[in-house]
Each structure stands twice: as C-alpha cells, then as structure tokens.
Amino acid sequence: MTTALNTDMYEFTMLRSAVADGTADKAATFEVFARSLRNGNRYGVLAGTGRLLDAIEDYRLDTDTLDWLLDTGIIDPATREWIGDDWTFTGRITGYREGELYFPNSPVLTVSGRFGEAVLLETLILSVLNHDSAVATKAARIRAAAGTRTVIEMGSRRTHEDAAVAAARATAIAGFDATSNLAAARAYGIKAVGTAAHAWTLAHRTEAATFDAQIAALGVDTTLLIDTYDIETGTREAIAAARRAGxxxxxxxxIDSGDLALESKRCRRILDEAGATTTRIVVSGDLDEHTIATLTDAPIDGYGIGTKVVSGLTAPGFVYKLVEIADTNGMRPVSKEAEGKRTVGGRKRAWRETTAHGHAAIEHVATPMGNATPQCVGGELRNLIVELWDGSRTDRSTVADARTVNAAAIAELRDDALAVHPGTPTVLTIVTEPR
Amino acid sequence: MTTALNTDMYEFTMLRSAVADGTADKAATFEVFARSLRNGNRYGVLAGTGRLLDAIEDYRLDTDTLDWLLDTGIIDPATREWIGDDWTFTGRITGYREGELYFPNSPVLTVSGRFGEAVLLETLILSVLNHDSAVATKAARIRAAAGTRTVIEMGSRRTHEDAAVAAARATAIAGFDATSNLAAARAYGIKAVGTAAHAWTLAHRTEAATFDAQIAALGVDTTLLIDTYDIETGTREAIAAARRAGxxxxxxxxIDSGDLALESKRCRRILDEAGATTTRIVVSGDLDEHTIATLTDAPIDGYGIGTKVVSGLTAPGFVYKLVEIADTNGMRPVSKEAEGKRTVGGRKRAWRETTAHGHAAIEHVATPMGNATPQCVGGELRNLIVELWDGSRTDRSTVADARTVNAAAIAELRDDALAVHPGTPTVLTIVTEPR
Incomplete structure (x- = not known):
C-alpha cells in the first residue's frame, strides 16, 4: 500500500506550479522543528523517525495513483512527466536519533533535495512525527512518575486502530515495559501482555468458576481481574482459586475501578494476611503522570495506561519549513515573517551541551553562517544530527535502539525536569543566527 | 492486510480460557455504549460504522497470523483448532445508522454470536468507533458554529497518517465541505482542496513572482496565501497578480496567522476598494467552534480546520460490554457492579421520541423484559437500530448516506443544542430496566 496519498492535496498543486515555473528542480532544504513545548512540558521526546523511514520507503507514485491524480485534475501532464515512473525520494534526510529529546527550535529533521520532491513528503513527515512524538512525550512523563514500577500500555481501544500500533511503539521507546497491542508486539518485537476482561467474569455464574477456569487455561501466574462485583470479595475469591491450584x-x-489508593491497600492487606505476599497488584483506569503521582505510597506493582497516553494529546506542533533554496548565487537562506510564526533560514547544525555534572543544559543550533562549533567549558558537547537517508535509506535503528537513546537522554536531565507539574523547557535553546 | 492483530492481547487469552471451559461456544451478546457525553457536549455523533464493517471484512486469521499466535504462546493448540481455517465473523451485528446522534447509554452497536467470536472483535470495534465518533462529534460542533460558511478539514499533519484518512471521512459525515486529505478523497469520494503553502512563497524572490507562477499553473480562481511576510502587502500583491491575469x-x-477578525476586515476592505468583491477570504490557524464563534461578524467565507478537529480530543468512552449469555434456561442477562461502571443487562431496543414540534426529546432504551414499545403522545417514535451484519455484511451505506443521516438528526435538535459552551445532553435517555 503506497503512502503517497497520505498527504494534503496542496503538496501536489505546489509541485504542479513548481514544475511549470522551474522551481521544482531547484535544490532546497526543509527543516522540521517545534516553536515551543506544549502543556508546560519540560522536554519533548522525538519518536516516529524509524516508522517515517518505513513510510518513505513505501511512498510509491505508481501508475494507478498517478492516473487518479491526473484524472481528478490535481496534477497536469507536465507534472506527471516530471514525476516519471518508479518515483522514489532520492534526496537526503538527516535528523536527531529517534528517542532523543528535543526543545524549542531543535532541528529534529532536515530534508534536502529538489524542491519538487522534498515538498511531496511534508504531510507524511509531519503526521508521523507529530503523532508519535506526542505519545512518546506523554509516555516519558508517565514513565518518570511511575519510577521503578511496571508500566503497561493498553490504550488501543481509545484511538484509531493503526494509530494504536504506532502509539504502542512510541511508549516502548519511552520506556514502557509492555503493551496490550498484538500488532505492535509482532511488528516491533515489543512484549505483549493481557489476560481477561470483565466479560470473562460476567460469562460465568460466579467469580470462583471464572478464576478456576482462567487458572486452568493460563496458569496460576495469571492476572485475575477482581473488581467486577466487589473488590474485597474478588480478592478473596482470587486467593481461594489460587489455593485450589496449589x-x-x-x-x-x-483493580480497574474505585479509589485505587484505598483499594490497593485493602487488597494488599488481604493478600498478605493470606500469605500471598508475592501476588502483585496492577491498577488501571484513566491513569496518567498526575494520578500516578498521587499513588506513590500505595502498594501498587504495576500501572495499566490507556486513554491518557493515546488520546487527548496536544500535537507537538512540528512544522516543515523551507529554510534554503538554490539561487543564482548558491543556496539562499529563507525565512517567514508572519506574526508569531517567524522562522530562521539556513541549514542547521545542533549540539547538546552538558555541564561538568553531566546535566543537559544548552541546545546549540547554528546556521552555516553563524558561529562555528560552540565552545563549552568543563562539560561536553554532543552532536545531535545523524544521517538517515542518502539517496536511499541509510538508517535502520530499531525500537530497542531508540529506547536506549531515550533512556540516555532522559538520564542527562536534572531531577527537576521530571516533575509532573507544568514548567518551562529544562534545556535552553541558543540559535546562532546568520551574522 | 488483516486487522486481526489490531487488538488487545486479552481477547485471545480470554478465547483460550473460554475454549478450555466451553464458554467459547455459548451464544452471547455484547453492547457498545457510552456512559456519558464528554466535555459538556450536548450530543454525540456516531461515526465509523462503515469503516468498521470494512475492517471486520478484512479480519482474517490466516495461517501466518495463527502460527505467530501459537509460537508466542498467546493461544494454545486447542484454541488454534477452535478457530479453524478461514475464520470470519458469522454472528450478527445491529446498530445505529452511521451519522446518527447518540446520548448516554444509547446502544449504538450490538454484537451477537458465540462468546469466542464476539470477544475477538472488541478492541477493533472500540478503536474505530471511539476514534471516528470523537472526530465527528467535534466536527459537528464546528459545522454548527460555522453556519453557512465553508468548512475545510486540513488536519492531516497533526495526527497519525492513517487516522488522518478516517478523520477526514468523519468530518465529511458531520457536514464539512471538503478535505485536504487525498487518500480520503480517493477512498470515500470526498471533495479535496488545496493550493500552496508558505514554502511556495519562500521559494521565490517576491510574492509577485509567487502569485504570477501560481495563477499561471492553477488559474486565477486559485486561493493565494497572503501572510508570509505582511498581510496588507500580500493582499495588494494578490490583487495585482490577478489583474495581470486579466x-x-x-x-x-x-490568512493563516494574526488576529483573524481584524485581518479579515482589513483584507476585505482592500479587496472591495480594488473592486475584487467576489474574491473570497479563507482563514485558518488553530480554529474550532469556540474561536469560530468569535468570528461570526468578520467578513470570512471559509474556515480551514486542522489541529482541533483531529487531535486533543477526548474519546467518547464507548465500551463493549457483555449483556447476555446462554445458560441452561436460555439467555441470561448479565451486568457489572464495579463502582461508577454499572451496566444494564440484556439485549436492547432503542427509539428516539420527537415532540409535536419535531424536536428530539427522549431516547428510549428497553431491555427485552422491560416495557414494550414506548407510547408517545403528539410526537413521533423513530426506531434507531438497523441490521449491519448477519452472517456476513448486510449494510453498505456510504459516507454520503451517513452525512444525510447526520444532517437529519441534527435538524431535529432544538436550537440551544447547537450552542458551543458546555451543557448537558439535549435528549434524555430513559432505560427501561428488567421488571
């Protein structure tokens, strides 16, 4: 299935205009960045890069698609001819490694090529990076709030069925321990978990029969859902069923309902009094970093996170802006001046500066005409931009790689960057503009 | 591509337990409903039904998928045997027509079949209906606020690339006039629109050159983006370019930035003074029903709606609950008693009662053991539930059909139901419980 029509129409009408006036063949550079962090987030997590490279590999303008674009009048014969057959993106893409943190104006992705080919990728790039980074950023905040407790993604039913797969992937990058989503487990090698819903209990006359049947089928190490009728009774029935299995x-x-702090304490006491000290308690129900922060003293071993990590999220606001284009005198930096939407022209380089204590402190973003590599005293300077595509795909980092990148970048943050309440970016971005 | 793994793992582990203890073959009925409307919405718009039926047709447990489920230990050989080869859903699905409104406890979808087959569809059903209905509900509110002005969906870049296609479809059902998304245009016959981005202007030395080239390629009827540098200058350049084209x-x-009320008035005056009285003004930039409500006096002809109709939405909270299962004495209604999550057992029927003035007033939901068809005086009673699947797909309603259903249902609402500020459900749901 081609991803070529997962796009706004105006990419193709721009190409059409650009073919007509010769702009299509000019060398151009586009940059993806966010002007600010949303919701008082102190950092953003870049996710989606690997999935984006998959999608660009799947971007095919086959005859069927081109015929449709021609028949509808979206493109004209000259544009059809410019595209040719077997179109693939032959430009260059560089960017932050997937899982890396970003801050306002971090140049997370840079696309170079002919104007006509780079413009076609805009919508697809923004869809993937905006969606996946929104989820990964929320997931990282939840991961931090949960500390060493297990965190399981189980939001599939609250978002689009394919977005659910991407969301599970993004939460794995941000350090979640498992997902309920099987397509994500299969595609990306993420651990999948799950046992039973309330329907399973309702399908039986009693909880005793329910739990006996589940233990018989899935083993006594299974997780029993104990809140269909009454939490205390359910817990005692769970213990009794385990005992019948030896x-x-x-x-x-x-526990999927009620006051989770109170109920988890009550359940823990019942379990401990029965000697079931190794039975773990998993809770779920509209949890996010804010509710988790209220549960730190509760005897909880794992959190199931659904709705709040896949839906209701503010997209990071990544934009894809032309920053330079070929002119008679070589590459010309360009920038926009619309109110509240100003941009800085030119292809950027970027480094993260850590202090002597190893804490991330400054995001240096430089245009070619700006200062050379910034100097730092005592700390370190880490280059942030790697090659992803050069004529064809060059980067094949896995979800596991991105998870490692993310963990390392999070570890560089000062402790206060992991607070759950709204704040300001924990790393200061310094953009060196052209002199 | 099969949709069978677009699911939570626990559907398959429940099936495994159910095969082991015989529950899998019991006749069962599941119901989809929402306990409440979210965000102070006065009504909800059901969307996704047609896309869901497509997805259930694409649900195939092929050898490859089954081998993976077996190899990972998610299912066991007995479950593999129960599923058999060429599995398709052979039960029955009834529900509200796509585009219909829903209220708290409206039984929008009912799935009957063997417990084992109906349980497998849970996650997929909820993903599709929760996502699409969240978008359609928001879109209907925006559509109402925009009155007779043109509304264009252009949110693709702010959501997952496939969710974007479903979102464009949902906004069309809710009455939007067009979308920027080409995949949606092609798949569902929705009108697509689009001309150019700021990159197109930045790629040229001047706005004059930009607009001349665009008009040459796309015709003078095109939409020119005039806010790359300065809105007033851009407007004058747009007029000048059109004049050069006769x-x-x-x-x-x-206009995609700035104070849209002020800027649209300024642009309208400049256009009118130049005699360009038929040139339309389209605005965009983080718009939703609330911002649109502040623009009713502005000389605006069309709204481009992006971020706010595809992202940041609260899922409707549709759940999929077992409401009856076969027992020795026939079908046994079942219900859950967890705190705040109580359910009503039994297969439901539903009617919407309109007053003598034609206004929707009451949602009657009845269990089989409840009252017979409710009586109403003066108004009318409309059956809400139609057949969608009976062994195989029986309903092939189109997006255009759903749009018609939606327009008719919205037209039944009292005017105050279309207010943008938070309120309560405009139709009262009366659930007749078993006596």
Missing part, C-alpha cells in the same frame, strides 16, 4: 495466591490481581 | 481579484485569499 499456590498461596495468583501471579497478580488487577 | 481579473479584478483571485478566487480567494487565505
């Missing part, structure tokens, strides 16, 4: 308690119980 | 003004100008 153990003091099941692997875990899950 | 017309008093271009088809439209678009």
């Amino acid at each position: 153990r003091t308690g099941p692997g875990a119980i899950r | 017309r008093t003004g271009p088809g439209a100008i678009r």
